[in-house]
Amino acid sequence: MQGQNQQQAYDRGITIFSPDGRLYQVEYAREAVKRGTASVGVRTADGVVLAADRHARSPLLERDSIEKIHKADDHVGIASAGHVADARKLIDLARRQAQVEQLRYGQQIGVESLTKEVTDFIQEYTQTGGARPFGVALLLGGIEDGEPRLFETDPSGTPYEWQAVAIGGDREEIQSFLEEEYTEEMDLESGIELALEALGSVSEDGLDASGVDIATVDVESEQFTSLTEDDVAERVDEFDLEGEDDE
């Protein structure tokens, strides 16, 4: 009870430090990320895979409108987990930054630069008063100088580069699965399989193709490509990940 009171003292008003040097509002924002469904990123030798769970609360809801994976630029995709409206704001920022780079310098923005533009923006919301942190984590995957790159942003505004990573609900379990199964030599198709298996590993009823969103950016085309529901279904079927009955 006392611990609880102490904790409450640090989450009112602006984001400030607790006596043990923590920023509770940022940690609570991380909880908001965990409340979202999971997204997974896998970097392979010939491209990056982004996959996201987007199961719907109603069969009448258009799954395409559950925005989990977005095209930021021709060569960069972004997957999100957490507070959807917050994600949209950051993705808008990323898109504008990519356009600005294109307009000003006539070149594609680097995936790392783009990630850091986003994390710098996120950091401001953890230090300056009058606003709350962003309750969302992002995965930015793309091609930079011919190499696949995969970055994560978290609510504190820290950038991380990954070989394979999960964000959102069940992050720990999915990340463990990735750590066990990932190999650096994987090709893109194996990356897709790994991403699907990772998402499926925490699903009691197996995967529903319509409930998974997948996109890739491959080294050859350097183009963001969304898989169709049929493409996904084919693989779910192939990898035998399908549940017994759709939700």
Next chain:
Amino acid sequence: MQGQNQQQAYDRGITIFSPDGRLYQVEYAREAVKRGTASVGVRTADGVVLAADRHARSPLLERDSIEKIHKADDHVGIASAGHVADARKLIDLARRQAQVEQLRYGQQIGVESLTKEVTDFIQEYTQTGGARPFGVALLLGGIEDGEPRLFETDPSGTPYEWQAVAIGGDREEIQSFLEEEYTEEMDLESGIELALEALGSVSEDGLDASGVDIATVDVESEQFTSLTEDDVAERVDEFDLEGEDDE
């Protein structure tokens, strides 16, 4: 009691995260939506139907002044549920955005774009201090590239696309009704019937034609059209939804 105290700690001042990653002010704004009377949207093969319950607290009140369905542009209608004055502010925004698109680019704004302009605006009120979130949900229905589209905005600023959806009081019951009765192949007239039946499904005394507001945007005309009270009455009668006595 303790839970209540804990909860209270997060709804004073600006919108901040609770330890479990929730934004209470946004959740309370959702309660404000539930306090409003219901609105229903149905997407059919040849158009979108918006229907709203607008029963009046006094027989001397002009029901037309209970604004639940609004024309945003020639080809888009908006139905609301929740805090009426908040709805007006968002609808004004939507109208201005539609006009700006028309003036700048000489074309109709897309229903999806329009929805996202609105949700981006809503999101700001959930993150930046000095204001409360909007206590209203909207349904935006219209024609885009010849296709009927139906979107929902909620107080968090998240956009959803639906085949058929209810917002406001009794949302859960009406949505269940829609899930059972909706079919993708419905024509506009069947959509109107479904919307009326859905609203009627939670009314103990049946529907009163003057207490329901209905509008459509059909694929052919791409025009927002309000049904007259007689039009509504005819259908209430036809579908045998009428209560025994008017309020």
Next chain:
Amino acid sequence: MQGQNQQQAYDRGITIFSPDGRLYQVEYAREAVKRGTASVGVRTADGVVLAADRHARSPLLERDSIEKIHKADDHVGIASAGHVADARKLIDLARRQAQVEQLRYGQQIGVESLTKEVTDFIQEYTQTGGARPFGVALLLGGIEDGEPRLFETDPSGTPYEWQAVAIGGDREEIQSFLEEEYTEEMDLESGIELALEALGSVSEDGLDASGVDIATVDVESEQFTSLTEDDVAERVDEFDLEGEDDE
């Protein structure tokens, strides 16, 4: 006691939602309206009647200075109930808007448009921090396109159109009286009688002509007209509404 504590948590600082989706500051502002003396509006076939109770706390107070009914423009009158100084601010706004319309477009502002300018202004004070809501309700009555119109604004910033309506102290009782006695076919003179009777229905000592302010806007002249105290006295006498002794 617990309920009281809970309630207190939501009325400090800015206007925010309570867990059940209510805006307490707006509801308290409605209480401020109820603390004011009543005003009544009646829409008749040939014009609109506004009537207001303005009994004075001292015989030395000039009743004309108890401002309850104001001319907003030649063709629109405004009656108020609640916090007088707040009313003055909104009426100033309405007058300026009417002038702007006249200057910019060379035409009279519509009664509905004018009402919505006022309610949009009121809404801002319920959402943005740093100010309290307006503790006043208004009745706007006038002629628009040759038709009598009667609108109400409440502290939430919602506009309503009425056939006949009461605001302020004893609103419920007076509204019930209006619902029983009002007919759509009434002429202006019957409207005046109804308004006087309605105000008298909650007065134990009958009406005092000097304590009632009446104005009309009729379809023919489209002019705001204040009744003189003699005009009022004549009718109070004729309708036998007079109390036994003046205050």
Next chain:
Amino acid sequence: MQGQNQQQAYDRGITIFSPDGRLYQVEYAREAVKRGTASVGVRTADGVVLAADRHARSPLLERDSIEKIHKADDHVGIASAGHVADARKLIDLARRQAQVEQLRYGQQIGVESLTKEVTDFIQEYTQTGGARPFGVALLLGGIEDGEPRLFETDPSGTPYEWQAVAIGGDREEIQSFLEEEYTEEMDLESGIELALEALGSVSEDGLDASGVDIATVDVESEQFTSLTEDDVAERVDEFDLEGEDDE
């Protein structure tokens, strides 16, 4: 005790509504007015009388420096009760407004217009955050279109017009005295006598000429005129209002 706690909840920070629709900060400002010594205004057939109690806390204090009655313009005087420094700010405003009218339109500002400029200013301090209300009431007396006018402003920003009125300490008792003794036909000299008697009615030791400030604006000259201490003494003597010994 509970009532007290409840009350305290509404007077911290900005001016907001209590659950029963009251603005406590405004009501407390009214208490600040009552803490001041009384001022009285009397409107007579041929002019307005302003009178104020300005007894000094020390015989070494120059009574002329206890500012209770001020000339706002040639034809308007202002008496105050309450927080002296707040009064000075409002009187400065009134003077500037009178000058602006003179400079812009080449004419004297009306007493009613001037009063409303002041009350509009006062209202802002009761609604917008970051400041407290004014703890002062004013009486504005002057000649407008050849007629004597007498207005009061209170801390809520409401204007009132009076035949005779008291503000400040002992307001109720003095107002009762005025209600009994005032007649509309009084001439200016009778008005002065009434004002002096009214102030004397609540003084146990009678009036001390040096402790009363009197000014008039008469219809003929339309000039603000301060009575000298001898003028006042003569009348105190004549009306037999003198106490047995000076303070």
Next chain:
Amino acid sequence: MQGQNQQQAYDRGITIFSPDGRLYQVEYAREAVKRGTASVGVRTADGVVLAADRHARSPLLERDSIEKIHKADDHVGIASAGHVADARKLIDLARRQAQVEQLRYGQQIGVESLTKEVTDFIQEYTQTGGARPFGVALLLGGIEDGEPRLFETDPSGTPYEWQAVAIGGDREEIQSFLEEEYTEEMDLESGIELALEALGSVSEDGLDASGVDIATVDVESEQFTSLTEDDVAERVDEFDLEGEDDE
């Protein structure tokens, strides 16, 4: 205890009214004045005397640096009591205002005008949020139109004119002494004696010439003149006010 709690409720954040119409922050600022050593002003027939106690906490402190009496303009001096840094800010304001008058209109600013510039400035700090009141009282003494004038400013921003007055610690006792001993006919030298005696009346150990600061503005020269420590010592000796030993 309850009284104390009630009191605490009104001194956090900005300056607001208590239920009994008091501004506690202003009253606490008055306490800050009482915590300072006393200053005395005496108006005589041929000039004004300002005197201040400036005993030092250490013999190594330069007493001249304990600023209690300042020259505001050639013809006006200012003595202070209370928070020294606050006093400096107000005296800077006064000096700037005197210079502005000189530059704009080529004339000396009146002592009364100057006082009111200062009190208007002080008032703002008692009404607008984001700052605390000034914890200082000032005495402004000088010659205006050939006449000696002596004004006081207090933390509420009220101006007072005095024949003789004390501010700061032991104000009540010194003021009583002045009330008994002051006569209007005094010449400047008698005024200096009275000021010294008044300061000495509350000193157990008599006066120490180096611990008293005295300045005059006489009618003839209209010049602010500081007495040297020798001048003061001579008078302390002459008036037999010296204590038995220096501090």
Next chain:
Amino acid sequence: MQGQNQQQAYDRGITIFSPDGRLYQVEYAREAVKRGTASVGVRTADGVVLAADRHARSPLLERDSIEKIHKADDHVGIASAGHVADARKLIDLARRQAQVEQLRYGQQIGVESLTKEVTDFIQEYTQTGGARPFGVALLLGGIEDGEPRLFETDPSGTPYEWQAVAIGGDREEIQSFLEEEYTEEMDLESGIELALEALGSVSEDGLDASGVDIATVDVESEQFTSLTEDDVAERVDEFDLEGEDDE
């Protein structure tokens, strides 16, 4: 418990002093620094060494993306400990300042000047409201006028110059190790060894070359140089610092 309550009173809202003259928010920010992994700086006769522990929470995390050592300018490196996103903001500032110096004056910024630009910026966040302090410490190492210089910035905004220093987790233990082992005459290679040994001194499992980031700025080249993982591994091996198994 009482002590805890007292403490809590000083960490809400802006950074203010506690009764014993401490700034708790700054002290809590120091705790945030301690929560980070350690960084070490060593100044040797022929250059400066920066070393940082960057062990990863997952084998799939790219260690290069755990940013602990940054190039600020050709001749200056910065190591950080604590809140990563905060560090990025300060390093951006340092880089911009270095560029500005280069652009304006055509010369390299001094290490001391650069440090003080950063600490002045940090100080603002400890005094002005509306933001929290930076939860990070930095080591700035470089060459200035041919001399190696090594500076530390802490969350209070104080600059320190060191011969050898540790920041972050286990600071006390590592600093003690440095105090025992450091000698002024060390060459760069010995400095690297000392830094590695110091980091290893608090590691139970020895050092993992991939988990340590090392950079130098030597007097001869005046160039910031990052050691490759192989370079590090070679030395870890040479100095026999390797743990038994990699994490």
Next chain:
Amino acid sequence: MQGQNQQQAYDRGITIFSPDGRLYQVEYAREAVKRGTASVGVRTADGVVLAADRHARSPLLERDSIEKIHKADDHVGIASAGHVADARKLIDLARRQAQVEQLRYGQQIGVESLTKEVTDFIQEYTQTGGARPFGVALLLGGIEDGEPRLFETDPSGTPYEWQAVAIGGDREEIQSFLEEEYTEEMDLESGIELALEALGSVSEDGLDASGVDIATVDVESEQFTSLTEDDVAERVDEFDLEGEDDE
């Protein structure tokens, strides 16, 4: 306990008065000064001496980087005690002011003027919200019109002029020592001795030359001069102030 609660009420948020007229935030800032090591100033017939204790927490810390004495201008030095980062901000201000004076008027700024620029700046931070007071005291020593001057600034923004003074930890004891030993006739060298003895008087282990910073501004050269560590060591030795072993 009650006293403690009462006290807590006045140190949250902005700097406000306590019921007894104190500014607790300013008093707490004075505690921050006491937490710093001591600095001493001595004014002699032929110059001013500034001396400061700068013992280091680690032998690896460059003592020169513990900034206690700064050159503000050629003819003025500043010693500080308390919060180091706050001191830097004030010293920057002083340097800028000295440069402005030089640039605008082609002359050296007076020591008194410079002190008052600094204290005016400090005062703002004790009155206006949104920031905390400065937790530092300064000694400004220099030559003005050929005379040595020595001033102190405290956290309230009050300037004091001294013959000899101590600030920071052990202020009371050192000041007592100065009061006993100081004589006005001292020459600069005796002043240095007095300063060293004063600092040594509170040191259990005697003085360590490297732990004391000394600077002078003499009347003849009017130049700020820092003593080298050897200069200091020579005098520590000569005056026999050395402790038995270095820290």
